[in-house]
Amino acid sequence: MKIAFTTKGTEWNSPMDARFGRTEFIVIYDEETNTLSSFDNRAIENEAHGAGTATSKKLFELKPDVLITGNGPGQNAATVLKKLNVKIFGGAGEMTMKEAYEAYQSSDLAML
Amino acid sequence: MKIAIASGKGGTGKTLLATNLASYWSERQSVVLTDIDVEEPNDALFLQLPKIAQEERFKFIPSWDSTRCTLCGQCQEVCNYHAIIQLGTEIMVFDELCHSCYACSELCPAKALPMVPHKIGELTHYHHANLSFVESRLEIGEEQAVPLIAQTHRYVDDHFSKDHVQLFDCPPGTSCPVIEATKHADFVILITEPTPFGEHDVKLAMQTMHQMNKPFGLVINRADVGNSDLLAYCKANTIPVLATIPFDRHIAEAYAQGLLVYEQVPAVKPALDQIIDFLQAFAINQK
Numbered sequence: 002m003k004i005a006f007t008t009k010g011t012e013w014n015s016p017m018d019a020r021f022g023r024t025e026f027i028v029i030y031d032e033e034t035n036t037l038s039s040f041d042n043r044a045i046e047n048e049a050h051g052a053g054t055a056t057s058k059k060l061f062e063l064k065p066d067v068l069i070t071g072n073g074p075g076q077n078a079a080t081v082l083k084k085l086n087v088k089i090f091g092g093a094g095e096m097t098m099k100e101a102y103e104a105y106q107s108s109d110l111a112m113l
Numbered sequence: 114m115k116i117a118i119a120s121g122k123g124g125t126g127k128t129l130l131a132t133n134l135a136s137y138w139s140e141r142q143s144v145v146l147t148d149i150d151v152e153e154p155n156d157a158l159f160l161q162l163p164k165i166a167q168e169e170r171f172k173f174i175p176s177w178d179s180t181r182c183t184l185c186g187q188c189q190e191v192c193n194y195h196a197i198i199q200l201g202t203e204i205m206v207f208d209e210l211c212h213s214c215y216a217c218s219e220l221c222p223a224k225a226l227p228m229v230p231h232k233i234g235e236l237t238h239y240h241h242a243n244l245s246f247v248e249s250r251l252e253i254g255e256e257q258a259v260p261l262i263a264q265t266h267r268y269v270d271d272h273f274s275k276d277h278v279q280l281f282d283c284p285p286g287t288s289c290p291v292i293e294a295t296k297h298a299d300f301v302i303l304i305t306e307p308t309p310f311g312e313h314d315v316k317l318a319m320q321t322m323h324q325m326n327k328p329f330g331l332v333i334n335r336a337d338v339g340n341s342d343l344l345a346y347c348k349a350n351t352i353p354v355l356a357t358i359p360f361d362r363h364i365a366e367a368y369a370q371g372l373l374v375y376e377q378v379p380a381v382k383p384a385l386d387q388i389i390d391f392l393q394a395f396a397i398n399q400k
Contacts, residue, residue, distance in 0.1 A: 048195065049194075050193075050194040050195065050196075050210055050212075051192075051194045051195025051196055051207070051210045052195070053195075054195040054196070054198055054205075054207055054210065055195040055198075057198075058189075058195070058198045058199075058200070061200050061201075077207050077209070077210065080205070080207075081198065081200065081205065084200050084203070084205075
């Protein structure tokens with residue numbers, strides 16, 4: 002399984018980013034290979050409009066099976082994410098990435 | 114002359130001032146009031162005028178023709194608003210994000226993105242005696258007020274001369290709808306109340322008008338509440354205070370019944386006279 006996190010850094014102890022569209026980084030954890038890779042999304046800060054669709058488009062390219070985030074995607078982003086068949090878990094905005102992953106594993110995150 | 118009535122803070126009396134000023138002024142000369150607060154227009158509640166025209170308003174958005182599309186992806190590259198994206202073999206258009214710039218449609222090499230109308234609201238034109246009233250109402254669920262505000266300005270320009278007294282009841286705040294609503298104004302009236310909250314928000318509105326190089330003045334509503342900080346600020350910065358409207362229970366009562374308050378409460382007419390005198394003098398100076 003490939004798991005995507007919206008984060009403010011690229012390490013396991015980095016804080017999560019509660020925002021979806023304007024998240025600073027997208028980190029992908031590949032459970033099979035036990036590796037982390039990340040995408041720097043900070044250029045989105047310069048976009049006045051359409052952050053949700055732009056970040057969703059990026060996620061479409063990264064093709065994760067699961068997305069762990071905070072507040073959850075907005076309506077436009079959700080429309081795109083539906084096409085991806087990605088399982089979305091929210092409520093992890095105040096955690097570190099490691100805590101978010103553990104909460105996901107113990108089914109403590111709400112599926113959106 | 115175009116006069117915009119704006120506020121910064123909401124609920125300070127834009128509608129009260131706009132409807133009363135328009136109606137009272139029209140006793141002397143022709144006035145057109147435009148309710149350009151398209152997300153929540155309410156001047157019509159106070160002006161029961163006969164309707165003379167009603168039009169649906171549209172913006173144009175691209176519609177994907179999958180039979181023509183070659184999936185080159187150029188549309189999503191040129192869109193500044195991420196309103197059109199390619200997901201594999203599908204192009205998705207987000208109507209609410211689209212700013213109708215036509216870039217994707219015009220630049221599509223396969224002509225697979227024709228622009229189609231999308232209803233954004235309705236414009237209604239009322240008229241009686243010396244008073245014309247134009248109201249634009251945004252469609253429920255529509256996110257962008259700016260295109261409808263821009264179209265409403267064009268409608269007023271097409272139907273009324275520049276010499277006509279044109280009043281615009283604007284949206285609150287300092288964001289895009291306010292900029293669009295006030296940008297054609299010759300003068301902007303900012304109405305507020307002398308409270309810390311009213312003062313804070315009207316200062317933001319003043320900064321906005323300053324950056325837009327708009328001449329503006331204040332009307333202070335509910336002048337007996339709060340404190341004198343705002344008046345002191347205006348004096349120190351030579352900002353004209355056109356008039357003050359007292360804090361009077363009778364005004365609230367008449368307003369709550371949908372009545373024009375200057376017909377009910379004697380203290381209001383002198384304030385309106387001061388505003389009209391100021392604006393007429395301003396117009397003469399401009400010429």
